Amino acid sequence: MRNTVLKLTPLSANTGVEIAGVDLANPLSPEAAQEIRDALNTWGAVFFRDQDITPDQQVAFARHFGTVEKRTHPSSMSPVEGTPEVSIIHREPTDGRNTGGFWHTDQCFLPDPPLGSVLYAKSLPTRGGDTMFCHMGAACAELSEGMRAMLRGLKAVHVRLNYHGIGGKPQWGVTPDELEFFTMKYAGQVATHPVIGRHPESGQEILYVNPIYTDRFEGWTREESQPLIQYLCERATRPENYCRFDWKPGSLAMWDNRAVLHYALDDYAGESRTMHRCVVLGPWLQPAA
Ligand SMILES: [Fe+2]
Numbered sequence: 479m480r481n482t483v484l485k486l487t488p489l490s491a492n493t494g495v496e497i498a499g500v501d502l503a504n505p506l507s508p509e510a511a512q513e514i515r516d517a518l519n520t521w522g523a524v525f526f527r528d529q530d531i532t533p534d535q536q537v538a539f540a541r542h543f544g545t546v547e548k549r550t551h552p553s554s555m556s557p558v559e560g561t562p563e564v565s566i567i568h569r570e571p572t573d574g575r576n577t578g579g580f581w582h583t584d585q586c587f588l589p590d591p592p593l594g595s596v597l598y599a600k601s602l603p604t605r606g607g608d609t610m611f612c613h614m615g616a617a618c619a620e621l622s623e624g625m626r627a628m629l630r631g632l633k634a635v636h637v638r639l640n641y642h643g644i645g646g647k648p649q650w651g652v653t654p655d656e657l658e659f660f661t662m663k664y665a666g667q668v669a670t671h672p673v674i675g676r677h678p679e680s681g682q683e684i685l686y687v688n689p690i691y692t693d694r695f696e697g698w699t700r701e702e703s704q705p706l707i708q709y710l711c712e713r714a715t716r717p718e719n720y721c722r723f724d725w726k727p728g729s730l731a732m733w734d735n736r737a738v739l740h741y742a743l744d745d746y747a748g749e750s751r752t753m754h755r756c757v758v759l760g761p762w763l764q765p766a767a
Pocket residue numbers: 578582583584740
């Protein structure tokens with residue numbers, strides 16, 4: 479298939495677009511690459527069906543968007559042999575917890591989170607396992623001018639440990655001993671980012687908060703901050719604002735980690751799933767003002 483005529487089908491009002499007419503096993507023409515990049519800047523996530531690609535071809539696609547990260551895999555992932563840029567995300571039927579089963583952006587607790595990710599379905603459960611995406615540019619635009627003006631003056635503190643426990647109390651089945659271990663392991667993984675940033679390519683204002691890792695506004699207590707953070711997240715993630723991508727064999731998704739939240743649904747207990755992921759690095763959100 480030649481990559482010359484792309485057909486774009488949006489999945490929702492603001493988030494996600496399916497792109498047909500592309501065979502990612504072949505190099506993209508500059509025009510096709512630009513069209514996909516434009517679609518990503520508009521919709522926050524792009525989806526392709528029925529792809530049959532090697533790990534190297536996945537990396538070649540990812541390189542159109544930035545620098546592809548090499549080998550900083552969490553301990554739960556291993557690299558594809560011969561292509562260290564691609565991690566294997568594998569879940570066994572007996573595995574308890576799902577990675578990313580809540581609204582979040584990746585690595586927001588680091589000073590320089592990745593630009594985005596490219597995820598390719600290798601083997602899937604018989605049902606379930608969809609991923610949801612929510613455009614935080616659209617969520618930001620929905621707020622009143624008064625609220626946006628206030629939020630532009632704020633930064634938020636993002637804390638990795640919140641996934642495991644908050645205020646010394648374990649979350650989601652984590653034991654007190656495990657929490658003690660994670661508290662030591664993730665002590666330094668705290669980062670502060672503007673609550674509203676400007677997307678470096680689209681220029682759109684992005685609301686950069688999420689319900690788990692965003693702990694508080696800088697200079698505020700957690701108790702003071704959480705009602706507003708949770709309000710912003712609940713408003714942003716209303717069903718009208720997100721899309722839901724149903725993975726099929728050969729599906730590939732790329733999302734902009736600066737513009738969308740994502741949520742990996744944990745509804746396929748007892749089945750396995752294998753995905754190939756590569757992470758793209760690039761310019762982060764700019765100051766909004
Ligand atoms: Fe994630």
